[in-house]
Amino acid sequence: MLGEYRISGRRASEIAASVERGVGAGDLSPGQPLPPMRDLAAELGVNPNTVAAAYRTLRERGVIETAGRRGSRVRPRPATTARDAIRIDAPEGVRDVAKGNPDPSLLPPLGPALAAAARRYDELPTLYGEVPVDEDFARLARAALHADGVPDGPVAVASGALDAIERVLAAHLRPGDVVAVEDPGWGSVLDLVPALGLRAVPVRVDDEGPLPGDVERALRDDAARAFIVTDRAQNPTGAALSAERAERLREVLARHRDVLLVEDDHGHGFVDLPLHPLAGVTDRWAFVRSVAKAYGPDLRVAAFTGDPVTVDRVLGRQRLGPGWVSRLLQRAVVHLWETGAVDAPAVARAYGERRDALIRALEVRGVEAHGRSGMNVWVPVSDETGFAARLLHAGWAVAPGARFRMVSPPGVRLTVSGLTAADIELLAGAVAAAAGPVPARTYG
DSSP: OOTTOOOOOSSHHHHHHHHHHHHHHTSSOTTOBOOOHHHHHHHHTSOHHHHHHHHHHHHHTTSEEEOGGGOEEEOSSOTTSOGGGSOOOOOTTOEEOOSOOOOGGGSOOSHHHHHHHHHHHHHSOOOTTSOSSOHHHHHHHHHHHHHTTOOOOOEEEESSHHHHHHHHHHHHOOTTOEEEEEESOOHHHHHHHHHTTOEEEEEEEETTEEOHHHHHHHHHTSOOSEEEEEOSSOTTTOOOOOHHHHHHHHHHHHTOTTSEEEEEOTTTTTOOSOOOOOTTSSSEEEEEEESHHHHOTTOOOEEEEEOHHHHHHHHHHHHHTTOSOOHHHHHHHHHHHHTTOSOHHHHHHHHHHHHHHHHHHHHHTTOOOBOSSSSEEEEEOSOHHHHHHHHHHTTEEOEEGGGTOSSSOOEEEEEOTTOOHHHHHHHHHHHHHHHTTSOOOOOO
């Protein structure tokens, strides 16, 4: 059943670690069945309850899954294998439009902000026992949230959006709980949910965000206890919640007030579409904003707010781990905000012009593409592998849609950040040639 790999260990923790090592090394492949608990217990000379405890630990970590009488098997995409591993490396001479990075020329210089933060630190160093959120950071973040219609709530800080999402989920959910996620959606979230021992159920997405009917089914029929939604610049499709879609989603959520709502405003600072938040409809909610895309990916700072219980739980658990997010970084962000280091409308316009130009160029060539906001364009295709290989041969590396999908149809993601007008025409021509005569499919 396991080929040449042999699970070892006498204690539950040792058995679980042995399976996880096999998965991480590739000796146990995705979908591979594991021995029945009694068989493995007999082989190892341990009590079946010990193996049961090991398997339970592996399920909670998202390494294996159990399907009743069919037994346990390695997850199709175990938590030890991140979706970022599904990529096409760009060899020399190939243009890379796969990584999803911002345009460095649109990011502000960080030197003045870091120097200002260091000077303030010299005057007033942060010591143990102080509040985790800088007062000016909280004030400016809260004012921006209020201006965008996000309900009042305490402001906290995490090391990026994914860190905040993980902490919020862990504050309320237990292994085995169901989480409704966007499909296609952010690959890191699709990895995170099973890594926490949670079960993801897909919700389809169109240009205006998650489909209300799918959300209703996930909350009602699948008993999802949480729903993660991207408000703007959804990765990978560029979807953004419209006013009408947001209103319909609020109606759905109002019927499920016990659901944990987690919103990621991914487009903050580089998207000019208005925000239509859902926060406040449910009893438990969190709203997250990272500075990474607009100010720099290495600024591992995200502001988030939520209902008092959620924020208090997250801060309490944070105190037992990292303690707080560096106030030096928080103060650097404050300097960037106060000095207007990023001209958000200009940045949004720059990305929008490139994105819209690519979509128009593809449309002229008969290729369907989506990208309502942000820096990515989603192109539905019939065969991701063949399409990506043909584009690579033509000199372009793209992100395979498998990184972002659960059950939605195939596609590829193109990042427009570094493209010039001439690049856009060349890329559109290569995409059209790679697509060939095969009809495109919608991603909904």
